Amino acid sequence: MQEIYSYNNINAMTQKSDIEIAQSTTMVPISSVAREMGLDEELLEPYGKYIAKVSPDAIDEERMRSHHLVLVTAISPTKAGIGKTTVSVGLALGLNAIGKKAVVALREPSLGPCFGLKGGACGGGYAQVLPMEKINLHFTGDFDAITSANNMIAVLLDNYIYQHAADGFRLKTVLWRRVMDVNDRNLRQIITGLGPDSNGIIGESGFDITPASEIMAILCFATSVDDLKRRIGNILLGFDYSDNPFYVRDMHVEGAITALLLDAIKPNLVQTTEGTPAFVHGGPFANIAHGCNSIMATKLALTYGDYAVTEAGFGADLGAEKFYDIKCRKAGFAPDVTVVVVTLQALKMHGGVPYEKIKEPNVAGVANGFWNLDRHVANIRHFGQSIVVAFNLYAGDTAEEIEEVRRHCEEDLHVAFAVNEAFMKGGAGAEALARKVVETINKRPSEPLHMLYDDDKNVEQKIEAVARNIYGAGTISYSRKARRQLLRIQQLGLEHLPVCIAKTQYSFSTDPKAYGPTDGFHLDIADIVINSGAGMIVPIAGNILRMPGLPNVPQAVNIDVVDGRIVGLS
Template sequence: MKSDIEIARSIELTKIKQVARDYDIPVEEIHNYGRYIAKVPETLIDEEKVKQSNLILVTAITPTKAGIGKTTVSIGLALGLTKIGKKAICALREPSLGPCFGMKGGAAGGGYAQVLPMDKINLHFTGDFHAITSAHNMIAALLDNYMYQNQDNGFALKEVLWNRVLDVNDRGLRYIITGLGGKTNGITRESGFDITPASEIMAILCLAKDEDDLRRRIENILLGFTIDNKPFTVKDLGVAGAITVLLKDAIAPNLVQTTEHTAAFVHGGPFANIAHGCNSVMATKLAMTFGDYVITEAGFGADLGAEKFYDIKCRKSGLQPKLTIIVATAQGLKMHGGVSLDQIKEPNAEGLTKGLANLDKHIENLRSFGQTVVVAFNRYANDTEEEIDLVRQHCAAQGIGFAVNNAFVEGGNGAVELANLVVDTIENQPSEPLRLAYNDDDTVEEKISKVACNLYGANMITYSAAAKKKLKRIQELGYGHFPICIAKTQYSFSTDPKLYGVVKDFEFHVRDIVLNAGAEMLVIIAGEIMRMPGLPKEPQALHIDIVNGEIEGLS
């Protein structure tokens, strides 16, 4: 089979204005970025049409390091729904250059279920990530300048909370010293870099409902505390307007197309292990304005992405999914069944059967939110019919809908079974009203406990001294009503990435808490999770090149 980039190059793209016309998106309102990409203003969102659309969430079992294929399933389902005559649009996150050149490669789907042009989407795209990076670092530069210019007036921050960001994996930037080399170079202090998907600006862009809300949230960003212990915000710095200007184009969702020319909105890209893991509210609502069925995905496993989709994105936006699809693979199930990673591609019915416990736990969690759940088995070339039937029979015994997704190889035709299941389930077994994991007025500790104990399986919550100090401060500042965004490993229900399967009765240790006053959420850092990833021993960058004028190695 051809590589992803070869398949992408083999498809003759439809001009983006024609894609817009096919979905009744007013072409006079869109702004082209070349022939095949366009920005669509969020002002076209129609809340009444949003209420009538069918929103479908795609999530997954706890993933392997190679992932589970949620994006491929999401795109494939949009293709499959179109095949059976439905007006379907997918709403996805933008890829980050970090994993693209690091561990996983690109994030534009795979095989014959991709969003195109995949090379541009995986690289600089429309510059949204660069705008977010620039906006974030502009705040950092303006803050440093403010402290430097006003130090003789007695102004100082006893604690600076605002780091810098960069959209690369670079462990050497996690902890740095700025302002070295003499007085004219600024105030010497400790700082560091996070990766751009962890930026609060990224979260703000993805949760804002419009430009005014974006500016309001930017004003509320907490930058630090003064000597007399008063919070210092972007509003105090007086630059919210300038930062909003930097994001003026980035706020508009990006319209692209799939391998079969259906519409796709790709906008925003927070990771789910260190951020809230969902594409922008504006892109989702635009898709729901122009599509009868809208498929969106939330990052990593359901313990991270789906929980945050419900408890943060839906809580803040009023969105209500009609159905949740959980993606499973034979390789992932075998990993959770105790099969060694170097053998998960080989047939092993016993290991796969044991691994079904991980699937069951995720289904139990999703149902606790009131969601109707179906399973999409994402097929790989080395999967056996025996293994597929084991999962099918297991789901049938529990009354869970099941379908095989083979869109990677067959495009929309490979997702017709899943599309029919989705439509039938929505029409006959729609989800109940969304039940959130915790209430706004719960204490922060109660919120953490309800997620970590009820969804992850912990039996003990412990806090570092730094986290306890942050809890007290959050309460004093009146931010305790914010939802929580737990940052932990994506490879386990626990905080230990090597504990596969279903983990029970473990200690859940909160190491730190980051207050995102602009994004209006509390980032709970658990275990050894890093907000700036490092590169692996053999990064994907080693395989990316230009050969005869064509990009190779993107996947």
């Protein structure tokens, strides 16, 4: 019988769910969290006792330059995720436990996954951000504001077309879609304006999920209120019958939309299970958006933490690539080290083990999955990054399997390796990882960031750089619709913008079930979305959808209110 780590039977030892741990944790007033890290209380706008909005004036660009940025990414995940948020929170706890001053910056959860497939998104066990019920649900209303702002633009556009129809104004192509923060497949394609003429002009539309909206991207990239307003004004809404572009600024409503986002643009300050400061702001997905928290939140973490820990969504082929090529390009900072999260279950899945058996011990299956880790490590090194592999411990992981991963990382890949036990032990369980991160930064820090492509490359060249160098694609094709968009991008003078490819997170290819090596696959670009306000181009690869659907048994069936307390969030 294979040895199982004695501390590893997490469920048996804690006997508590994530939400039970969160609700049993004693929090400190948010004013105390701010004071402890040197943030002036005058720059706080409290949302109750344990949450506050923070003024962008709290950012200190000069202080940031002497502090260290740590990016947490991962190998390709399973459907249940891989625990990046738990590792990110745990690493911040571990850094503080070894005497360093660390702050974590994370994305806000979306109601779609919370009530759909994954449950909550605040970390897990004893490595969470709190209060997790509020953060997972409505929090400070940022998602509601983004949804309202997006849909207000849609309403104002419909009204503009209706009110100016008598003047001969018409749009041949309307690009702007509505959004909502739930998984609703029935609203992916809709017809609006049915009924009498007073109901407006009949047209085809549809819904994306709020994390995929351009307003979400704009909020994450904006560096000031004026920058927010400028970006909103630059949103491309469609084209008239002379093929002239029509922008939000043409309706003169960018100020009104900015007013809806005036509170949402301020980052949110909360705390971890051990009182570590955490900035939680913005929530784009990395498979259909850029997958990173706001630039402002990261800058605040860098201002007040000697070590700022942040994460990028899904695997490194998506989140990390977009973090480097888009967020770092726009913000002007770069990580000193990148942490790659690995789990045995993900390795086994990519090693050909049937999904229903990935929790069973299988050393050979683990080794067969190393190709996925190796590819991600090679990709990250392409950007000049130093790497630490964080092995995220799960119940049932065996010592033999873990040793196989350690040996491969240290002897074959020559990267630092540490087991993360933060889920079970909090900061004490992440001290080994924290020491590896500090040691790597001190002895082998990352090189200046190597971008995958230069701004002056055209959009096709940028797509090819990502597809071939990161995904391993062999051939690339474009639909007729995508080709038309490429021509429009050139005509609009937007070819300098970075690309944000929307693609499945489960595979390097566009096939979500292709868990094994896929080098040489064919990449089809079905469409291209122009996010001129956010400042990026979004190619849609394969059949990826920007409005997910719910699974057969959604997490909503587990969520309830018992004796006035929320239960079932995880």
